[in-house]
Amino acid sequence: MTKLEEKTLRSEEIFSGKIISLHLQDVELPNGKQGKREIIKHPGAVAVLAVTDDKKIVMVEQFRKALERTIVEIPAGKLEKGEEPALCARRELEEETGYECESLELLTSFYTSPGFADEIVHVYLATGLTKKENAAALDEDEFVNLEELTLDEAEQYVKEQKIYDAKTIFAIQYLQLQEALKNK
Amino acid sequence: MTKLEEKTLRSEEIFSGKIISLHLQDVELPNGKQGKREIIKHPGAVAVLAVTDDKKIVMVEQFRKALERTIVEIPAGKLEKGEEPALCARRELEEETGYECESLELLTSFYTSPGFADEIVHVYLATGLTKKENAAALDEDEFVNLEELTLDEAEQYVKEQKIYDAKTIFAIQYLQLQEALKNK
Numbered sequence: 023m024t025k026l027e028e029k030t031l032r033s034e035e036i037f038s039g040k041i042i043s044l045h046l047q048d049v050e051l052p053n054g055k056q057g058k059r060e061i062i063k064h065p066g067a068v069a070v071l072a073v074t075d076d077k078k079i080v081m082v083e084q085f086r087k088a089l090e091r092t093i094v095e096i097p098a099g100k101l102e103k104g105e106e107p108a109l110c111a112r113r114e115l116e117e118e119t120g121y122e123c124e125s126l127e128l129l130t131s132f133y134t135s136p137g138f139a140d141e142i143v144h145v146y147l148a149t150g151l152t153k154k155e156n157a158a159a160l161d162e163d164e165f166v167n168l169e170e171l172t173l174d175e176a177e178q179y180v181k182e183q184k185i186y187d188a189k190t191i192f193a194i195q196y197l198q199l200q201e202a203l204k205n206k
Numbered sequence: 207m208t209k210l211e212e213k214t215l216r217s218e219e220i221f222s223g224k225i226i227s228l229h230l231q232d233v234e235l236p237n238g239k240q241g242k243r244e245i246i247k248h249p250g251a252v253a254v255l256a257v258t259d260d261k262k263i264v265m266v267e268q269f270r271k272a273l274e275r276t277i278v279e280i281p282a283g284k285l286e287k288g289e290e291p292a293l294c295a296r297r298e299l300e301e302e303t304g305y306e307c308e309s310l311e312l313l314t315s316f317y318t319s320p321g322f323a324d325e326i327v328h329v330y331l332a333t334g335l336t337k338k339e340n341a342a343a344l345d346e347d348e349f350v351n352l353e354e355l356t357l358d359e360a361e362q363y364v365k366e367q368k369i370y371d372a373k374t375i376f377a378i379q380y381l382q383l384q385e386a387l388k389n390k
Contacts, residue, residue, distance in 0.1 A: 202386035
């Protein structure tokens, strides 16, 4: 077994923003040589696979500046400082879609880009949905269109690359797996 | 339907590194107001779900400086400039594991963190594996331990958070789905 750990020799914060910060590190590699690492720190995020009583998946279409295009995603948002992920999931679901949920279950958590970022996403399943009368508002720089898709429609969106991100493709595959297990 | 597009008013490159670059943008939001976006540009990556003839999943344990820990992942690596993703997949598989594959099939592509990064990962299924005698070497700052896991073992690794990243959790769920569909 190769030794794998890398020791930080020097770390410099190059940028600290609203969402991310960038750190450059000099490290000692397992073989004793030196290397450089570019690290993005992120507060972490939640995503919510919300399924209505009539089996529609609640999605939001959103313009993603990093991609210079809109994509359709399950509702998601970053954790506020000290915020409990399950509370964040309920908050983001309400803000982005107007839905409250009775039941919230953690499906998985994953790092999105371990090669350069510490962002983790906690993916929840939300059921028992009801529309809230006076739902909390979106952030002032957030704009979304609500879409409610059947699983077939969602699979079609993946083929058409309207759905194109890791958390949403994971969520759709999760539902495909549940269907397959149910029909066994 | 709300208009969603955001227009770039100004874009500044704050940092350009070996793996990522960081850009700060002033944008015009759909409502005419101004906002700021923090954008990471990344060349994109491939990941390879490589399954041996006796149904073992080929994984690599790797120290991830961004996470300050090792995790176990399917082999992956970033695209070189102009590199065709399928060729990159074969190259990374050989470099990280010593395996060549007969068959390579694109399973999906996804953006990992559309909120702030343009990184896309192309996930391939590789089968017909054979160990190569004089396999290409790892990058000079790359150190990995090879692991070959059954699907049950991989599921256990997910529970223990040894496997903890989006592409690998997607890949395992893909195999679970294939199993469930086969047994129907």
